[in-house]
Amino acid sequence: MRSGAGAARFRPLVRSGPVDADTTAGPPDPRPLVRAQVETLWGTDARGRLGHPAHHAVLAVPGGGAQLWAGGHIPDGLAARLAAVPLPDGAEPGEEPPDAVLRCRELLERELGAVELSCVPSHLVPAGVRAAGAPAPGGEAGQVVRYDDPGAGRLPLVRPEVWEPDEWRALLAGELGPWALAHHGGRVLALCFTPVASPYGAEAGVWTHPDARRRGWASAVTAAWASAFPDDRPLFYSTTRDNRSSRHVAARLGLPLLARLWKLSRPGRSGEHRERPWQA
Numbered sequence: 001m002r003s004g005a006g007a008a009r010f011r012p013l014v015r016s017g018p019v020d021a022d023t024t025a026g027p028p029d030p031r032p033l034v035r036a037q038v039e040t041l042w043g044t045d046a047r048g049r050l051g052h053p054a055h056h057a058v059l060a061v062p063g064g065g066a067q068l069w070a071g072g073h074i075p076d077g078l079a080a081r082l083a084a085v086p087l088p089d090g091a092e093p094g095e096e097p098p099d100a101v102l103r104c105r106e107l108l109e110r111e112l113g114a115v116e117l118s119c120v121p122s123h124l125v126p127a128g129v130r131a132a133g134a135p136a137p138g139g140e141a142g143q144v145v146r147y148d149d150p151g152a153g154r155l156p157l158v159r160p161e162v163w164e165p166d167e168w169r170a171l172l173a174g175e176l177g178p179w180a181l182a183h184h185g186g187r188v189l190a191l192c193f194t195p196v197a198s199p200y201g202a203e204a205g206v207w208t209h210p211d212a213r214r215r216g217w218a219s220a221v222t223a224a225w226a227s228a229f230p231d232d233r234p235l236f237y238s239t240t241r242d243n244r245s246s247r248h249v250a251a252r253l254g255l256p257l258l259a260r261l262w263k264l265s266r267p268g269r270s271g272e273h274r275e276r277p278w279q280a
Helices: 031-041 076-083 099-112 127-132 165-172 217-227 244-253
Strands: 055-062 067-070 116-124 143-146 180-184 187-193 201-203 205-208 235-238 257-265
Touching (some): 031 055, 031 116, 031 235, 031 257, 055 099, 076 099, 099 257, 116 244, 127 217, 143 217, 180 217, 187 217, 205 217, 205 244, 217 244, 235 244
Parallel strands (some): 201 235
Antiparallel strands (some): 055 067, 055 257, 116 257, 143 180, 180 187, 187 205
16 A cells, blocks of 8 residues: 555544554554545544534544544534443444444434435555556547646646636636546546545546446546556545445445444535635
């Protein structure tokens, strides 16, 4: 596993659950990478609290010790009660919310009202994906290009309707971070870009044209995106439990499951993360 440039800068956590004391056996401890992703998506304040007001708490359940972050806006007494909730042990994360998540939701709703519960299966994009690439796409012919390929930003591409004109121009100019796309005849088949990044890591964002789905293009551009990164910060691929297409991409690339991030959020704001200008 790669480690990010900011690995030594982590602030204290609100709470960490038990882990196997034998650190010489088994897979590497996933908790530093989970902390890197939380820091990238939402940031933390000097107390180790979540830096985004949309989320009351996040409980990360990896295969080796759960971690809990309370929101920076949460009253101290409530944050202390959340921290006292027993966390899951080192068992592999399951599809259903653990008791700790349900207990935290109960505590939050008692004081703050309705809470939206959501789950983000988070995958690590390992170094091997950069080298090996993705399975060869089938069906429609096309070409995969990266943002750092000569002339990539000047390709005569038809802007996907989901992108605003100014954002699309900034993307192609490299102002929004690394990207990779597949195109054919000026039409964008699939795109992987960088919706959020920090010195701790970066997230993959993937869009596929409805007519080009299930042909391997999302996997191809995700691998190309990873190979385009100018440094070795950790790269993450997150999805939702209900997004079968996105989960299929993770499976096709063989991305290891890092953790399930259980978010307890303000209603209607569960998908929000920090907005940051791209910095190489």
